[in-house]
Amino acid sequence: MGRGRHRGRSQRKHFKESRENVWKRPRTDPTVDASDNAVADKPSWEPILTDNPNFEEYYKEQGIVRAEEWDVFMEILRKPLPAAFRVNSNSQFCDDIISILENDFVKSLQAEAIEGGELEAIKPLPWYPKNLAWHSNFSRKQIRKHKTLERFHEFLKLENEVGNITRQEAVSMVPPLFLDVHPDHFVLDMCAAPGSKTFQLLEIIHGASEPGTLPNGMVVANDVDFQRSNLLIHQTKRMCTSNLIVTNHEGQQFPGCRLNKSRASEKGLSEDMPINQLSFDRVLCDVPCSGDGTLRKAPDIWRKWNSGMGNGLHSLQVILAMRGLSLLKVGGQMIYSTCSMNPVEDEAVVAEILRRCGDSVELVDVSDKLPELIRRPGLKTWKVRDKGGWFTSYKDVPQNRRGGVLVSMFPSGKNLTDSTQTTQNNENSGVNASEDGCKETDKSVVDAIPDEPVVEVSDLPLERCMRIIPHDQNTGAFFIAVLQKVSHLPEFQEKPNPRKHSSTKNADSTEKAPTEEAVVTADAEPVESPVEKVIEADADVEKDDSLVEPEKEKNVEGETIKGEKEANSLSHAGDKRKVPMQGKWKGFDPVVFLKDETLIDSVKEFYGIRDESFPLYGHLVTRNTDTSSVKRIYYVSKSVKEVLQLNFAVGQQLKIASVGLKMFERQTAKEGGSKPCSFRISSEGLPVILPYITKQVLYSPMADFKHLLEYKSIKFPDFVNKQLGQKAIDLVLGCCVVILSDGEEPVKVDASTIAISCWRGKNSLGVMVTSADCQELLERLAERTPKTEVGSVNGSNGDSGGPAEAMETA
Secondary structure: OEOOOOOHHHHHHHHHOOOOOOOOOOOOOOOOOHHHHOOOOOOOOOOOOOOOHHHHHHHHHHOOOOHHHHHHHHHHHOOOOEEEEEEOOOOOOHHHHHHHHHHHHHHHOHHHHHHOOOOOOEEEOOOOHHHOEEEEEEEHHHHHHOHHHHHHHHHHHHHHHHOOEEEOOHHHHHHHHHOOOOOOOEEEEOOOOOOHHHHHHHHHHHHOOOOOOOOOOEEEEEOOOHHHHHHHHHHHHOOOOOOEEEEOOOHHHOOOOOOOHHHHHHOOOOOOOOOOOOOEEEEEEEOOEOOHHHOOOOOOHHHHOOOHHHHHHHHHHHHHHHHHHHOEEEEEEEEEEEOOOOOOOOHHHHHHHHHHHHHHEEEOOOOOOOOOOOOEEOOOOOOEEEOOEEEOOHHHOOHHHOOOOOHHHOOOOOOOOOHHHHHHHHHHHOOOOOOOOOOOOHHHEOOOOOOOOOOEOOOOOHHHOEEEOHHHHOOOOEEEEEEEEOOOOOOEOOOOOOOOOHHHOOOOOOOOOOHHHHOOOOOOOOOEOHHHHHHHHHHHHHOOOOOOOOOOOOOOOOOOHHHHHHHHOOOOOOOOOOOOOOOOOOOOOOOEEOOOHHHHHHHHHHHOOOOOOOOOOOOEEEOOOOHHHOOEEEEOOHHHHHHHHHHHHOOOOOOEEEEOEEEEEEEEOOOOOOOOOOEEEOOOOHHHHHHHOOOOEEEEOHHHHHHHHHHOEEEHHHOOOHHHHHHHHHOOOEEEEEEEOOOOOOOOOOOOOOEEEEEEOOOEEEEOOOHHHHHHHHHHHHHHOOHHHHHHHHOOOHHHOOOOOOOEEO
């Protein structure tokens, strides 16, 4: 997807050359009086221009649509993008949300749709399974601004906040559907922010699991940008999952965390750890791109767009995709995708991947999947545009332009006139065009008359790629390719590449044979494939690319065995390239397994959790090395636990921004005094631990349950059900769980069970749930309650409202 984070150097360049900086909007002159700025014949704002002659010339020349379609294509690009959203299939109210959409909003918004010239206001996306994804014929701006759409807007906001729906562009929902994820898969989302696709992957991972059980799979969501990682964490937090790790690495240097067994035994670690390197069954590589497929959503791109944006990102995209394949298990699949229409970022990258990998990687034909999704085949031929003009073949590129126009950007991927010179140029530019590990033939070139332009046509099966064009189904544009790793990537013994340096070492490849060959001894020279060596060389080149922002601190998470050897030689005082320990990453808290048995036993005893049914030992982590002042405790699944153990064993190479599910939080009470347990159950963790709690549980009828949600606190004598009030008094001071029940006790917990965390204070019971969650639960319960009961509930106990008296957040 498009990323807006590589602007600093281009801005400085524009300043030096006194050129207009299109990335920065002009501001009004503060020295001029406001009344003078607001001239009657000159409005204070100007509409965004949806026109760029360079854009039209470029894509006409590339032939991405037929000539007779061009006007329709451009017309829809200039229209706002319709809003789309997806219902969380794992939400306990999934069926309720779909029912509201089908039976309420489809009808109530119909008048507005007809007024706007549309046949339908909202409708399910026909290609998305089980009516879980919906398309609205209103843009996001219309939904926010129109008074008649206010109720629909409030519905979307609330359900999005509590995690029942995710607002997401329709074409952005496509890649995870083609990834064929299973509940036991390890999945890597390489460039994950803002997190909507990660949320989808987690839904699929959890989809086949029974309530209260955790899948064997997991998702590692990575993004290079720290701020965007925070957005990613906020987005995925709504999923309430313990099967997620969020990391903050450059994707092209994502660590493989290879475990050296001999050194593991020296450290007292088990030699039969479940995993000895980090590799994945599925990889989603949704790379940074120019983003011109999002013009309808981000019209500001119209004035910024130029062909150099795609050219400048091409090498980074190749490196990211190659790193993703090196982390992929044999037999696994990877999605390469962009929200760009530019073939230099799309088909050219896929073609270069196939050339580098030879027969070890296959471009999968998925034309029989999701038949209702209209897609077009990938291009077989295209041109490259540079400030010097158009080029149909690399041989036509002047020598002084070959630093910016690479051979891999062309359909054949090679210099047709001088293969020796091409190889040398490729080495200098960080692009591998050697014969090692790559299959290249002359079939990719159409015979041409000498001195006339050579029209290149790729002989690779690029028609298996998918292009989603905006006017086919009223969406944005997207490019998707499904790659399968059928064997280990090409590799051979060779001395380390002299070009690489310690900050870009990246030989954590998973491409070694199983068992003993997968473990390299400390004194052995790493076995590197040509693919990995090119990744390293390209990474060096990318450090100087104006479109790639270098990290402020040197990154060694992709250390080779040599780097690990240096890092562990503590006697060498002069070593500068030591593997940083977790917690020493700037701005990141450490990840620590909680081993305080007294604390864990107190939690187990207080809530009646049997370790054999829901093990806590080994599954609880904190972000504080001082366990005496722990505020939050996170629960991790078995798969995440194994990855964390591996990470510790290899020197904690993963830069972890977030891990696990917040299960317990420290709580203090106004009353003071000692409590058997100082930790309450968090709302996020309650659905997971609920089936295993046998103490501190109340079963509430509908009337009192609604009272709690409405008034947030109820004094014990004020309960409608007096027996419930007495049972609340009998509870131990501290956190408790209130389960909605029709009178039967105990209730068998399943997907439909509704429960909330509360605090049993000295005189009252207080709710420990956010206002948004309370409001959402009340709305869902109102749909299930007869109107007579709703009236009686709302009219009683009106004096019991107010803040919770019994608790105060630590």
